[in-house]
Amino acid sequence: MNAKPLSTFTALFLLASCQSPSSSESETRPPGTTVLSPSALATARSQPVDFSAHVKPILAAKCVMCHNQEAQPGKMDLSSQAAALRTGAIGLWIVPGIPDQSLLLTKTTSAPAHLKAMPPVGEQITPEELSVLRKWVAEGADWPSGKAGLVSPPN
Numbered sequence: 001m002n003a004k005p006l007s008t009f010t011a012l013f014l015l016a017s018c019q020s021p022s023s024s025e026s027e028t029r030p031p032g033t034t035v036l037s038p039s040a041l042a043t044a045r046s047q048p049v050d051f052s053a054h055v056k057p058i059l060a061a062k063c064v065m066c067h068n069q070e071a072q073p074g075k076m077d078l079s080s081q082a083a084a085l086r087t088g089a090i091g092l093w094i095v096p097g098i099p100d101q102s103l104l105l106t107k108t109t110s111a112p113a114h115l116k117a118m119p120p121v122g123e124q125i126t127p128e129e130l131s132v133l134r135k136w137v138a139e140g141a142d143w144p145s146g147k148a149g150l151v152s153p154p155n
């Protein structure tokens with residue numbers, strides 16, 4: 001497990017939870033904050049979802065601090081297109097064009113307190129973020145190869 005991104009993430013998350021007006025919700029984990037701006041969300045809804053603009057920020061903020069080259073929990077690495085293909089994240093967890101068969105979506109939609117709901121600790125993925133990921137998968141889950149498809153956790 002990569003300690004640095006995790007602790008940065010924890011700090012960010014503490015910061016965010018202090019400002020969250022709904023922190024009294026009866027979840028075991030704090031509700032998440034949508035990482036996309038309202039205008040980015042609107043674009044993702046009205047136009048084809050763009051990996052760099054809409055998907056990458058979500059994976060970077062909510063998934064890649066754990067699902068990276070070093071840790072690969074569930075054997076899943078989401079840090080690049082090549083890694084996602086190699087570890088079966090694309091094909092098994094993400095089935096391009098078929099959101100209902102994509103465990104990446106169905107697992108992350110399970111009850112937030114469920115043991116296997118993702119992310120298992122820290123800030124939850126929000127319904128808005130999930131709907132963007134779902135639309136992206138439905139549209140074919142385009143994930144650019146090379147540099148454009150690299151996903152790094154927040155610094």
Ligand code: HEC
Pocket residue numbers: 059062063064065066067073074076093103104107108116118119120121122125
């Ligand atoms: C805090 C670390 C952490 C974060 C953040 C995280 N995961 Fe995971 N993930 C894990 C661990 C640990 C496992 C292995 C769980 C198991 O095998 O029971 C896992 C497994 C998975 C699996 C496979 C589930 C299974 O049943 O084998 C999927 C799909 C997944 N994660 C998706 C995501 C997505 C999407 C995100 C971002 C929204 C995310 N994860 C964020 C730690 C994390």
